[in-house]
Amino acid sequence: xxxxxxxxxxxxxxxxxxxxxxxxxxxxxxxxxxxxxxxxxxxxxxxxxxxxxxxxxxxxxxxxxxxxxxxxxxxxxxxxxxxxxxxxxxxxxxxxxxxxxxxxxxxxxxxxx
Amino acid sequence: xxxxxxxxxxxxxxxxxxxxxxxxxxxxxxxxxxxxxxxxxxxxxxxxxxxxxxxxxxxxxxxxxxxxxxxxxxxxxxxxxxxxxxxxxxxxxxxxxxxxxxxxxxxxxxxxxxxx
Numbered sequence: 001x002x003x004x005x006x007x008x009x010x011x012x013x014x015x016x017x018x019x020x021x022x023x024x025x026x027x028x029x030x031x032x033x034x035x036x037x038x039x040x041x042x043x044x045x046x047x048x049x050x051x052x053x054x055x056x057x058x059x060x061x062x063x064x065x066x067x068x069x070x071x072x073x074x075x076x077x078x079x080x081x082x083x084x085x086x087x088x089x090x091x092x093x094x095x096x097x098x099x100x101x102x103x104x105x106x107x108x109x110x111x112x113x
Numbered sequence: 114x115x116x117x118x119x120x121x122x123x124x125x126x127x128x129x130x131x132x133x134x135x136x137x138x139x140x141x142x143x144x145x146x147x148x149x150x151x152x153x154x155x156x157x158x159x160x161x162x163x164x165x166x167x168x169x170x171x172x173x174x175x176x177x178x179x180x181x182x183x184x185x186x187x188x189x190x191x192x193x194x195x196x197x198x199x200x201x202x203x204x205x206x207x208x209x210x211x212x213x214x215x216x217x218x219x220x221x222x223x224x225x226x227x228x229x
Contacts, residue, residue: 034217041222043116043204043219044204044206044220046217046219049215049217051215089155089156091155093216095212100146100158100169100171101146101156101158101218103148105154105155106153106154106155
């Protein structure tokens, strides 16, 4: 069945460091891929998405490229800020397998000044 | 409203009690999802509504879990005879259109259920 595997945390970085959070997926069809972010005390918010192979999603300095050949959707940011501290979830949605999103377990990021 | 609203935000129940969790989606949103998020885990799908129709309830873990959306707007997730393993955050999400695979979901802040 469909699934998402993402890098385990927690991750602690200094401000302005480079961030990569790995995400790989398994899907039977042609999924759409997402990164959601959860700030403390808040609901999950869409960070970025890509709906087909080679698409790049980007938002707030974060980027992720849909790589079908490696079944990956790694999240990157060139220079993190303290305000980026949150939990990041990789997710996929595959209309071939029903009405549901599959989420990874989440990666907690803490950015220290 | 401006966002997805869930209530109560926190609920403590004694084992065996029934609980009801409410979700007010964004006005006009067709799709509504319920997810269960255990501590340290990602959200797990419970059920999906398109308007008032419950099209998928394959994620409900047992027949103690029941969800409804009678008028196609507000939804209630009911858990009967709660067990300790039901302790989790219950997330509601809505989407403007019918599910298509590329939908963007707007999540509520969740209802944290603790069963003693």
